[in-house]
Amino acid sequence: MTATMQPKSEAAEAPRRGKRTPGTGENTRPRRGPMQFGHWWWALPGIALVFAIHYVATGIGGFFAFTNWTGIGSFKITGWANFEAIFKDPTKLGALSNTLFLAFGSVLLGNIAGLVIALGLNRVLKTRYILRTLFFMPVVLSPLATAYIWKYIFDFDGPLNAFLTAIGAGDQAKPWLADPQWAIWTVLVVLVWSSTGFAMVIFMAGLAGVPVEVEEAAAIDGANLWQRFRNVTLPAIRPAVAIATTLGIVQGLRVFDPIMALTGGGPAGATETLATLVYKQAFALGNFGGGAALALVLAAIILIFAVLQQRLTRSNPED
Amino acid sequence: MKSERLDMTQHRRYSGLKVGALAVPTVAALILTGCSASTGSSSSSGGSQEFSLSFATSNTIESPFQVLAENYMKSHPNVKITFNPQPNDSYDQTLRTQLQAGNASDVVVTSPGSGTGRSILPLVQAGFLEPLDDAAKQLLPEGSASTFGSDGKVYGQATEITISALVSNETAADAAGGFPADFSSLQQQCKALESSGKSLFALAGSAPPNTGLMAMSLAASRVYAEDPKWNDKRAAKETTFAGSDGWKAALEAVNTLKDAGCFQKGAAGGGFDAITKGLASGTSVSGFIPAPSWKQLQSAAGGSQFAVRPFPAEQGSGNSYVFASANYAFSINAASKNKDAAKAFLDWAAQPEQTKAFAEIDGALPVSGLDKYDFDGGAYKNVGVLIKDGKYGPLPNIQWPNSAVYDALATGVQGIITGQKSPDQVLQAMDAAWEQ
Structure with missing residues (x-):
């Protein structure tokens, strides 16, 4: 089984290691041969833009984390004061725990749901192409627009409460997004809904690479459905799991627009995340320095979890 | 390959x-x-007869600022004004970014004080606004010079006087047996209305500006009627929010209102649409919204009459009090290349007939000649006596040092309604924000 998978993964590794495959570049480079297409300097505008937008802008933003700038006028360099304020403020620590809860909650549930759907739609079903499109739809739609639709669904006078009342559970009707206990779970539902399609596509790509023969061989050897999944399919799609969870966590940690549209961080901070706090501090409350410091903390957290997560799901320790 | x-x-x-x-x-x-250069070039190319104007819009009704400017263009055919309307919720941020980048409009709408993103004082400190002349000085509402500038200079020209209290559907109030006169009869009426599936107040509990305005309305008779200079004392550190009995009583009144069933069902999650829907349909009697909204509501709900009312004070306290202040002002961008055209427009807008016209367009009170204003019979008849008796003051957060104080109040009141926070916690958070 491992032997079947090995050549595939090596083939996938080769270009990543940056080795030139013989015949593509070296032979043709000195002359303007038929293989030549493009010059390195063509990339310069793109490199300049990436450098200016991603690195210079981020660097300047990072610098303001050490100042008391309000967004306008002059400023003073205040050292680590903004960071001290963050770690002393209980509301900001609450936002940190909300961020982690939503990120890991949406990754876990979104990936499980995505995997189940991908397995279900992998081969057998006739309507699988339509269903795949439907499940992928939330990823394509604007998160802001769909968040407003969800907001309407969860509204006190919205369809969910109307449904509950219709089935005789009217006492369960509540303003879902303004209920301190339920608001964060309601937000989680929306995040899982929107991330499932993305995980599904990655898992389907992974599943396409699982050879039917191996599964059949395992079935002939007497493995049941769960054993085939556990011992054949899952190890084969491990790289897909790594990608889906890493991207999910990065996306989950920085998620902003659905929360802003659904609750605005409310009620009274119950769904506040680091991303919504960054926006509020920097732009709504004119504390640009504090907002920039918070954004740096968020960036560091994302980096730590992305690296950790990559280590944990590395495809094979022997590689 | x-x-x-x-x-x-x-x-x-x-x-x-x-x-x-x-x-x-x-x-x-x-x-x-x-694209980015076009704003700057169009405003400078036309010489002194052309300028641009930025203002915030929050609904589809034509902005009174735009109507006023269009009137100016009609009476001055050689003037061309470019309008730059911005959505209200992003106006502050856009204004600050544009001023910082040097491409803001020539005339911008600002607010007095330092409590919001569009407030005059921090913008002056950053050197973004041009000092205005005597016309603007003459329009300064009494006692508000310190919120319109510093060192004897004025940087904003007040446009109208806005009352911040209650706007009520009078037709619905009459059907419910009349609007309550004091705080205890208010609680009785809340219970009566609740049992008939209606509510005395429509609240946008998920919109912090609305919960904040409600808390300030409750503080009007409990804090500012007794001590109009309370903000000065807070600034001088002679008192604190947490140490003020008046503020404590105001926030405890939020709980009283909630327990008496004064808010519509699901109020904690309500948005501003809950207020417009509730008031227009008459399922809610009143809302904590800026007074000029009465006019828009009346045009939206044909059969109902709307009016402005003070929040009922405790019986026998004689503490009825409203907030009446110039909440919006015209300012001139210090980096403008069309200052002469902009100043000519501001001088024209400061004329008594224009301030009167502007107030009428917006449904507000005129910034000049308030002492001679005829309150009888209009939407403002219930607050006329208070204004004439001088029982009014500026909206408190205009005088607060930063927007974080108001944010702490507004989100805190949301927490009181959902049971997440106590009045003391909210007041302490406001004190902490004040010291930032």
């Missing part, structure tokens, strides 16, 4: 692609720079 070969054939066949690949980003860059 296969795809490379394909690329090559395409490349040979359509060598124009090479040019295209370079041309697309180049053209895009030109368009982008062209």
